[in-house]
Amino acid sequence: MxxxxxxxxxxxxxxxxxxxLGSEIIKGKNANKKSMxxxxxxxxxxxxxxxxxxxxxxxxxxxxxxxxxxxxxxxxxxxxxxxxxxxxxxxxxxxxxxxxxxxxxxxxxxxxxxxxxxxxxxxxxxxxVQLPSGEINPKTYKKCKVAGWGLTKTGGTAVPKLQVANVPVIDQKTCQKLWKNKLPANVTCAGGYGTKTGFCQGDSGGPLVCGKDVAVAVASFNNNKTCTYPNIPNIYTDVSKxxxxxxxxxxxxxx
Structure with missing residues (x-):
């Protein structure tokens, strides 16, 4: 069985x-058993x-x-x-x-x-987890992380243990330019660009957690199912909106 x-x-x-278009963790590590x-x-x-x-x-x-x-x-x-x-x-x-x-x-x-x-x-x-109390700018947070289960590289294998990785928040103007102004409203960009970390297939819906464990966004999609980073910023739904x-x-x- x-x-x-x-x-x-x-x-x-x-x-x-x-x-x-998915979301597992690239270049992450096993999450601490008592965290998240x-x-x-x-x-x-x-x-x-x-x-x-x-x-x-x-x-x-x-x-x-x-x-x-x-x-x-x-x-x-x-x-x-x-x-x-x-x-x-x-x-x-x-x-x-x-x-x-x-x-x-x-x-x-x-x-x-x-x-x-x-x-x-x-x-x-x-x-x-704590949610934002009102509209925020995730860029004000110095540290953010994303976590999930699944593939650890494009076309890779699944892992049963929760993976977590630190990801930088990308400013909206840069993100829109890189995505050629094709982004929907009310999104946050983080990871996948300027870093080797981000998400991939298998964990859409996971949180972007910033500051002292505040879930500011929900993992939504990446660029054309490609998880070899640096690439183009990963896209999250902005919870505060x-x-x-x-x-x-x-x-x-x-x-």
Whole structure:
């Protein structure tokens, strides 16, 4: 059964590498076991499909285009996808996709996943990450990082342990120029340019975490599925631009 799981996981990630503009971690390292305990693995019948992150006891945030992979559950509380206790770590979900989202690259690439039961907020090992309190300029942060599971190079192999890498934020004018003014509104650019670090296939929906663990953006897409950096900046959805929508769902506890 374990061999079958490994085979199926590799098949899924290979498929992601050919079909999705994606997001796994390039030139990263294993995350500290006691850090980033808000990270979530968004999964379908085949296993890991996208990244995500816990923002409250009821909700995980991810990218709207992750719905293309038909996710059914999220896994919380582990950095190692080989060590998942379904009874305590797996949560079925209700999907709340942003109403303005149409397709990858069109903007509003953000989705909330309501958990079937409350996560153990305040009890180790699960902890929610902080969101911005208002609109921010990520460039004001000196240190940002991105994390996720999956491929570690273009066409590479999957890794079951959470990877994390530091990434620089790219100013908007430079990013727009490099992308030839084809970027949607409300995005943040970080990694992939001027550095060998960034994301790749397999972890869209993971957070861009800046400062003292503030999730400022959601991994959305890179340049033409190519993860050999330096290249062109990776694109994230700016969380601060969607705070009214997010807070309304968290308050009402429904989409």
């Amino acid at each position: 374990q061999a079958l799981y490994k085979f199926l996981l590799l098949q899924v990630l290979a498929s992601l590498g050919q079909q999705a 305990m808000y990270m979530a693995s968004v999964q379908n019948k085949m296993g890991h499909a996208c990244g995500g992150f816990l923002i409250s006891e009821d909700y995980v945030m991810t990218a709207a285009h992750c719905d293309d992979w038909k996710p059914e559950s999220v896994v919380l509380g582990t950095h190692d996808l080989k060590k998942v206790n379904d009874a305590t770590m797996r949560y079925s979900i209700q999907k709340c996709k942003h109403p303005s989202y149409k397709k990858l690259g069109s903007g509003s690439d953000i989705m909330l996943l309501k958990l079937s039961r409350k996560a153990l907020v305040g009890k180790k090992p699960i902890q929610p 969607f705070l009214p929508w997010i807070n309304r769902i968290l308050r009402k506890k429904k989409c």
